[in-house]
Amino acid sequence: MILVKEAKNIILNSTQNFGVKEIPFLKSVGSILKEDILADRDFPPFNRVAMDGIAVDFQEFSSRLRSNRQLKFKIEGIQPAGSAQITLKNPENCIEVMTGAMLPKNANTVIRYEDVTIENGIATINIDEIKDRQNVHPKGKDGKLGDVLIKQNTKISAAEIGVLATVGKSFVKVAKQPKVMIVSTGDELVGVDETPLEHQIRRSNVFTLVSLLEKLNIPSETAHITDDKPILKQKIATYLQEYDVLLFSGAVSKGKFDFLPEVFKELGVKKLLHKVAQRPGKPFWFGRKIFSNADKHKENQYKKNTIVFGFPGNPISTFVNCLAYFYPWYYKSVGLSVAEETAILAENVTFKPNLTYFLQVKLSYKFGHLVASPIAGNGSGDLASLVHADAFLQLPNDKNEFKSGEVFPVIRYR
Amino acid sequence: MILVKEAKNIILNSTQNFGVKEIPFLKSVGSILKEDILADRDFPPFNRVAMDGIAVDFQEFSSRLRSNRQLKFKIEGIQPAGSAQITLKNPENCIEVMTGAMLPKNANTVIRYEDVTIENGIATINIDEIKDRQNVHPKGKDGKLGDVLIKQNTKISAAEIGVLATVGKSFVKVAKQPKVMIVSTGDELVGVDETPLEHQIRRSNVFTLVSLLEKLNIPSETAHITDDKPILKQKIATYLQEYDVLLFSGAVSKGKFDFLPEVFKELGVKKLLHKVAQRPGKPFWFGRKIFSNADKHKENQYKKNTIVFGFPGNPISTFVNCLAYFYPWYYKSVGLSVAEETAILAENVTFKPNLTYFLQVKLSYKFGHLVASPIAGNGSGDLASLVHADAFLQLPNDKNEFKSGEVFPVIRYR
Structure with missing residues (x-):
């Protein structure tokens, strides 16, 4: 079992460049700019x-x-x-x-x-x-012809859209998004439209993941595979070929039907980590399949890798691991640098296990301070508690007592 | 000339309910929920x-x-x-x-x-x-059959999507968005694809506004009208009938060709305010056209109003006024309550005029404090400065000296 920090390092060493595409500027909000934007004349262009x-x-x-x-x-x-x-x-x-x-x-x-x-x-x-x-x-006061107005790797917002229009960039180069497949496993799951039997529940994690990726402007597809090893193996073999990233929810822990780690191994997906010293989300699996040049993807500009995130099946585990691992992996892959946010813990918290604790918190602003108030959840299966919180406070593994007023990294999702 | 606070009150007293629509739950991220979501069974449904x-x-x-x-x-x-x-x-x-x-x-x-x-x-x-x-x-620990899991008027995020899936809400009731037309005026403006003559510039404000509305999931249309009063009047008359909200950029100040206030008056749009004691964005115009029941919209569930925001044409003015006035108007219209954020000023600032000053700032997190560092802009025309900032700090009109360490409301746009 490795530490959260080590897990993050491994993941950030497995980022990938998905290339560049050119799109109409007005469709580019939320995309990562992949060219410097220069002034095409002085600004203002005249007195x-x-x-x-x-x-x-x-x-x-x-x-x-x-x-x-x-x-x-x-x-x-x-x-x-x-x-x-x-x-x-x-x-x-x-x-x-x-x-x-x-x-x-x-x-x-x-x-x-x-x-x-x-x-x-x-x-x-x-x-x-x-x-x-x-x-x-005065002419040229805001910028001279040829000045860099927006730097490459900026995330495009409304502010950048105005500048792109001004300099006549009707098409703009942005980072291509990875092609993502999100897979749920678990025989207890039925569709959203179905009425579950007593021992069944509806699929939800894949949709949560779709929405978390939508926030990054990443379109994704979803699939459900039953807990049947040959079927899992056959389908995943296809997905590894066709997608850049596979996200799984479930089947990575110690259960009798947690076939994924075995299946990944048999399909040549190299395990880069399995199990992180954290709660929730401990059984997290992460790996990569590198296709040789003999593979069908050899025509690509980039060596074809497929990255596999195997999130634990509990709703909060899947949710926090997507934020804590997939998000930073994506940011680095597309060249975006994102500053770490911190928040002030509002109550004393005790957490005994030697694990990083992702505490569910509600954020508020008080006098310029970002205050994180713990939300009482019922453990990693308590999906509804996510609705009452808006972030996770990351409490380090090497302490057990966390005092009101102390500052910790915060990962927000609203 | 009225104060920012008064302007905001007038605007918040002119909000409007655009009704409710039912959409597939997976398309609802960013929408405002318009029904309580109840547990359809105990959660967990079994031990x-x-x-x-x-x-x-x-x-x-x-x-x-x-x-x-x-x-x-x-x-x-x-x-x-x-x-x-x-x-x-x-x-x-x-x-x-x-x-x-x-x-x-x-x-x-x-x-x-x-x-x-x-x-x-x-x-x-x-x-x-x-x-x-x-x-x-244990069965029912997270919620009992019939419990409200998500309250009406919640903004739907990935957290809510998981709950909607779990309770089988494949379709969900959300607030309808207003139908918005964004209009630029000004004979100096040419298209983004065109090469401006020396005395011309490209249109940019309408695209900035499109992007600012896109952040609220509001689709919008755009048009450009030349500074010709009869044409303005004819086109705006049509837009007033066809849209819920018109946003204008330009032609509300004292210029010889600033025809909009006259045109609005002639078309029966009641002026609710014109000019606010603020910088930038002072010439802001706001009004409402109320159609009588004899109008073609009488079949609507709601009395047909058209709201008109006339933003000043300078890029920063349009930008800040959309954030300071249109955003809160929209939030209240759809029933969303948004907490005010505050930030800590990082440097002393002097501002003499008796106006609310929307200071461009760059935000950073230091030890759980949200710190706002002023960005040197070149006035309300300096579009490029928006790229270097990410928020406006709202400094009140009744003071001239603002000290490092003092806390003020902040309006962020990233």
Whole structure:
């Protein structure tokens, strides 16, 4: 049995690059960017008017102010947004300008409408305090042509979508997602639409996993295989060929019908770990099948591996192990760096076994502190308790007493 | 000009119920649940074996232990998961049991394989410390038939999906989403695929808004209208009929071509607010068109309103106002209660104007504290700065000096 930390290291050493695809930018939210996004021109691309008002020549304004002359400027014309630049012909005049417009030639300062009175084509400036180049957003201030605006490996959000549109990236390179099959085993399981007999329950873990992967924008397929070794072996052999990742729920512990570890071995899936010193989720199995070049996948750009996550069948075990192991494996595979979050334990907790304890907690924000309040669950089979929590606090194996106020890593799922 | 708090109150008093629809449960992640989810049987539905091992009668075990007799139990049979309950016929014997199985009749305690040696059909228990009913997850412990497992108005996540599957809710009632049209105005804007002339820029705000709504699972449509009042009026009249919500970016300020407030008035959209004491995003316009029952929407279950959010055209203004106003409006409309988050300011900030300041910040977790570090932006036009931040810290209007260590509400967008 190995420690959680060791398990995580093994898994992070088995990541895989699934390549790059080009997709319409508006479909890319949640994807991991696989190219640097450069400014295709200066931003702003011209001296941009930042307020609705009038544009004047600041020298003229200052000299009138100094010599106590009237601050009246004849309006020469209008510069709307989206029109070619016009010119202030006479520096004693002004031009009405709109937010987003080019600053007219020979003008350099904008006074907003709120500080001006306009009558009969004459604008009177009602304030003295005016700064040179005020209310002008200068060309290139936010970025120069060729600047990197978004770095490769950024997770694309609404903020990035705006920049992609601005620089004309209607198609964008993002990380390809792994092709994932999620398999449940267990003869006690029936479909969601079926009415279980007394000794049966409905399948749920595969759907939980589908949803946890959906959060990462990973589409997946699901299958159920009965606890029959030859059938398991035959189906898994096919899945190993056809998918990048197989996720299993169940059949990895010590039960008489926990055939998966044997089947994996017989199919040449190398066991990289089995059993982690943690609760829940201890019987976790992880391995990899490396196909030789003689295999049908040799045409791929990347050497074909299939990664196998064998999660224990209890609902909380499957859930926490997907978050604790599959998520970081995925992040590293696609090049995303995710900062570890920490939270403050709200109550004393005692946990005797020499195991890392993934404690179910409800999170709240108090004065800028992220506070984790334990949720009383009934053990790893208590699916409903996941509804009342929103994260797992990761309490280390080398302590038994965890005090209110102490800080631990937190893995959230909402 | 009104305060941010007043603006928010007005908006939250204009929420609307869009009704309920029933969808396949696996498509419901991110939706707001509109029914209580009840347990369709006890959970667990039977006394459930929680470890692979042997099941014995605890009285028999204790009496042997007391009288120092051998802890050897003949294996009478196997109880796999998914099989009908069998019976321990002779209390001096045991039954092999698998995780997830029904506890055999007449047995009450499970000893895991790790603590047992099995040879020639006899299981020898190697430990003395055994508790009555250990490793048994008792029927009904997690919930009783009829218990509410998930409350109405919960946002559905992977945790809820597992429960929905378990209770057989293959279809589930969720909040209908509003039908949204997002409109940009401004003659300076060209398409993402086009090459702008010097005085033009590409459309970006509508796509940012599409992405911000996508985060709420709200599909939306987009349109661009040139700064031409008759065309604006004609198109908006149609949109008011056809959509529940219109989002505009631009044309709500003081510019010569900022026709929207006039057009809204002429079309009978009641202005509920215009201009909020905030930076960025001050020229924000919000209103509502109430259609009488004579209108074509009279067949609807709900009185037909159309809500109009007129966001200022600067990228950061549109972005922050969508988060600060549209998001809470949507949450309340669909019945979701969202806790306010707070973060700790990492540096002193001075902001003189008597306006609420939405400061762009980068968030980090330090010892369970959520720390907000200001990002230097170049004003409301600086779209690229959104990429470097991940939230807005909301600094109140009635102060000018904000000290490192002080706590303020935070609105995150990643």
